[in-house]
Amino acid sequence: ILFRFLIDPILRTNPDVGKVYVLIKAKDNEAAMKRLKNEVEDTELFRCLQEIHGKNYHSFVLSKQVPVVGNFREAYIGIAPELAKEIAEEVDVIVNSAANTTFDERYDVALDINTVGPFRIMSFAQRFRRLKLFLQVSTAYVNGQRQGLILEKPFCLGDTITKGIGSSDFSAHQNTVLDIEAEIKLAFDSRRHSSASASVTQEMKELGSRGPNSMVGKTLMCSQRPWARWSSTACEERYRW
DSSP: OHHHHHHHHHHHHOTTOOOEEEEEOOSSHHHHHHHHIIIIITSGGGHHHHHHHGGGHHHHHHHHEEEEEOOTTSGGGGOOHHHHHHHHHHOSEEEEOOOOOOTTOOHHHHHHHHTHHHHHHHHHHTTOSSOOEEEEOOOGGGGTTOOSSOOOOOOOTTOOTTTTOOOGGGGGGTTOOOOHHHHHHHHHHHHHTOOSHHHHHHHHHHHHTSSGGGGGGGOOOOOSSGGGGSOHHHHHHHOOO
16 A cells, blocks of 8 residues: 555654544544554554654554545545544645556446546645645556656646557557546446446446546646646536446
């Protein structure tokens, strides 16, 4: 889990950091705390931090890490209102690495997590009074099938990973423009018009493997205020999953 590799250097090199709120999908606070302990505190990765703080290690970690029960697929990522208010007032930096990397995932599920999910977080970020940085972490697959030394390149609204790829396999899609709202509407309408659950699953998987536009979940929007690109009302109200 990526957040482990992020928390360790933060706590080692910046011990005076205030708090690190960790969003965890769990049924309640107790389950979230248990998962945080098993996947972070008690792991080999944190041995250096344990050696630095010795017997005070657990109290130090508990004073810095705050497990937050939430759900990436809900409005304001499912955080309890009071805690959401506290986070919005205290947090300076947001790092989002949550994603579904299953290649044959249902298209509606992949869109909900990988595309609408970051939008929900950006909508939540509008409430942050001290926000200085919103960092979106994607997988290596965002680079498509390019090979060799690959320079980091931001994706702008409408871009696909086939743009700029010289392979003949992708030549037919070089000028493809990705309409995110159209893709979301397509998945939503297709699911709504299918009655049997088995039929829905199969149709959603076929949609997800039909071509370059299925890469929508790996695209990023480049803007100093990326949430301004979409209307929160349009997306949240029109495309409820």
